[in-house]
Amino acid sequence: MLSKNDSKHSNSHFEFAFNKNLLNSKRSQIWVETVIYTLIGLSVIAIILTMALPQIDKSKDKAIIEQTVTALNVLDKKISEVEQAPGNARLVDLRISKGKLEINATGSDAGFIRYTLEDTKLELSEIGEEVKQGNIILKTEKMPARYRITLTMNYPNLNITNENGEGIKTLQAGTTPYRIIIENKETSSTQENTNIEFSII
Numbered sequence: 001m002l003s004k005n006d007s008k009h010s011n012s013h014f015e016f017a018f019n020k021n022l023l024n025s026k027r028s029q030i031w032v033e034t035v036i037y038t039l040i041g042l043s044v045i046a047i048i049l050t051m052a053l054p055q056i057d058k059s060k061d062k063a064i065i066e067q068t069v070t071a072l073n074v075l076d077k078k079i080s081e082v083e084q085a086p087g088n089a090r091l092v093d094l095r096i097s098k099g100k101l102e103i104n105a106t107g108s109d110a111g112f113i114r115y116t117l118e119d120t121k122l123e124l125s126e127i128g129e130e131v132k133q134g135n136i137i138l139k140t141e142k143m144p145a146r147y148r149i150t151l152t153m154n155y156p157n158l159n160i161t162n163e164n165g166e167g168i169k170t171l172q173a174g175t176t177p178y179r180i181i182i183e184n185k186e187t188s189s190t191q192e193n194t195n196i197e198f199s200i201i
Contacts, residue, residue, distance in 0.1 A: 061122040086186040095177040103169040111160025115151040163199035
């Protein structure tokens, strides 16, 4: 038979064990709840990013197109200035942050300058439709998953040439601006189309 002291000791031990188990149970519950809330939070963030990132990419590409249109207008103005007299030359700094620029000099009547932005999520204009903005023709084409946007300036009345006789000079995206010299190489007043030469320094 247990004495009163033994009974109290036994009850104390039981209460301690019960309280310890209860504390451990509460800690486990808090840990599980923390993990669940963390997973829910990460899932919500992932959903938001999945929805927001495409819009962010579109906004970035739209800003790049707008900047490129401005740069091409400057380039076009310099070409017009150079065209005025033989020997005229202008220096243009052109930065391509994304995409590529082609200076096409494959023939005296086929000269053009074209900027191309590939694999973009931005549907800038009606698919396949050419939109004229000044001397720039904007066109959006459908690719298998995304779009291709081109900005083209045609020069049918100029004989566009590249330094060293290159047919097509391609300028790729980079952090450093290209320095482009545009020069009127006309040597004969009887020549039908003015010779405008492009060189990169």
